[in-house]
Amino acid sequence: MKKYLVIAALALVFNAKAQDKPKTNEALSQQIISDENFKFVKEKALEVIAEGFNAGDGYREVWIRDYNTFINLAAKVYPKEELKENLLVFFRMQGEDGNIIDGFTPAESIGEGETDFSYSELEPRYAGHKNTVETDQETSLVQTVFKYIKVTGDSSILEEVVGDKTIAERMEWSMDFLMNERFSEEYGLLWGATTADWGDVQPEHGWGVDLDENTHRAIDVYDNAMMIIALDNLMEIMPQVRKRWMPVKQQLAENVRKHLWDKKKQKFIPHIYLEGSPFPEDFDEEEIYYFGGTAIAIEAGLLSKKEIKVSLDEMVSRVKQAGAPSIGLTIYPPYPEGFFANKIMNPVYSYQNGGDWTWFGGRMVLELVKNGFVKEAYEQIQPMTERVVKNKGFYEWYSIDNEPRGSGTFKGSAGVLVDAIEALEQTVDPK
Template identity: 45%
Template structure:
């Protein structure tokens, strides 16, 4: 994604700022979306969800994106593992099951000798020329790449595979051989890579470069996707929560010999997250625990920044107590309101990092990952709310996301403070997480038909 330049850019920025100010003034007294539904009985909320045809329409729009390809979306020829992991479930509703399995095999054909999983793969004729290409004799028509600043590719692949197996019941896929090794063995090798190459033994946690939440850009380079001599290594919540979630999914499938070892790793990981990353005083996760010092000025209070993606994955992995999860949801809603009337709970971080802290021009405040509003995140927030029993909140926070999809006739990658779309116009990751959130809401609503009347749809069952 590029940044506009010249006089036109500044005119658009001024206009956007005026729109935000005007909307803040006009909408300052408006209640939050969840407040408008507060107190509605569960039966009535379920009826509204079942009657909401917008949910059906947007879900079908999302499913239609998976009928042919699984690349990230328009402007992105690559099929990325982190996106794939979040849309396998919805893709199985419409996409070809054989093609989904073949996509999983493709990631393994490019698996490194040390067990690492690439970020993504693309046809030989497509993709960025400045990637460090990874080649494989068993996939001669494609090449792969790996953004080494992040440490979630292996966990994402495991989650994608486990989702496929769970949805289809195709347990035999785990015993299928890819280039001489079974899928299950290769998944275990991916876990071994994390402990051998990306593990901070003093902390019992994964490390990566300094990035914003789940982002794959470090501040020390104009592009910033590869580890360099200037990298400031750091431990963050997203990578570690993803590993916890992956282990929870894989443990029942990995076999009796391997399971005890990784069950201990999972237990220790949960304790280490609480010890080193959870800030009990601020009731939030620390953005970074640095191993080699911080790249930012000593006067900068980075610990004040809230990372949405890592927090939500941690909730899904059970790394927060119920009261902490509830408080985190309240914080997310507050941040969305503070950022402006057009912002949803998909706000990546709050507040944004100041201008100039990242050399990559796409990381100016409120741009892209630095304080952009991502449906790929808001959909996962809603899923976590539903799982925790906060269905009213989940439904309320999903409604503006659904309306955007309808208004813009697609699943855009991210939105700015004025509620304007940017990036890929058909971002499959967004279609996957928003679609799954809709499916979960509709499943909850159907289940209410056979349950006694409840007064509150925002209570744990």
């Protein structure tokens, strides 16, 4: 009897979820079905992903923050064993404190004088690299394992043994690293270096990707939203750890709202500084809007439906103010010229300092669909798909006048666009 009650309960949950799935009206459904740009994007994305797992033609590494955004796309082309092997490499190269590298590249490709790499006896084929200013490598890996299991149905990866630990144990170990090494007891939130929203370049000097004595530690919404998503994912595929991690997740969510959400302005503040800001005292950083961090916060369930609509309206308004191409805009207004020593962040509207990235804009579109804003999602994806068609490919980012920049086969952009398109297509009533 209990068995049938459980089945009935599951059926009710399934039906409730099916009823909650957003649907479109007939006119919008027809637009989505007949959108020729969508067809081109999906076909081109399959071509691009078939070229390999490196982030794009400007990169030799397989980066975990990128792989997290195109593993669903990769699953359409590669066997699950190949998808799994890439994940296992990251775990074989896990640090002795539980940290996860950014990316790996064949060891033989490292030239003389290239010293910013790590190596592991468990994985002699590759050299690892980590931009230590970031606090999203560990959370990106957990999210990618979650997506791997969802897209392939293969949960056996959790039982794989690497060294003296299973993958399940190593995932928790990576979360421990963040709580031990990147957690502010004062605010109850994770910290990283000061960067522009989700970026990986700190302002203080040079290349700007490594924590050092010049770093100004800061708390932002992106890192903490990524952690909340990772913990949700971890608890879904490993329900036995809920008792340990649910209180952590709830504390993070509460503290994001308490310390980072500006209720009056209805936006997230850019940073909480732990030892002072790297920027001039008369600079009002609070005026800057972080597009990417807001999108990931929505994915983490940190905003109400009303706040999501307010956030979208603010993004659209600021895109117009900037004269930018799409809601892939990283930030607005950008940091003034000269605020970042790395020249790629200057002049304004360059790279992560006001460049337009489909890599995050596509994720915002996906969250709009998930939250029932289908019409708005369809409107906002248009400039992103149009430029893929125009430029016959997926570029890393775009200038303020919509000119392509960076890698010309950026797989993260392809991955998030296909995810968003498929979400839109799933809203169409089959009738």
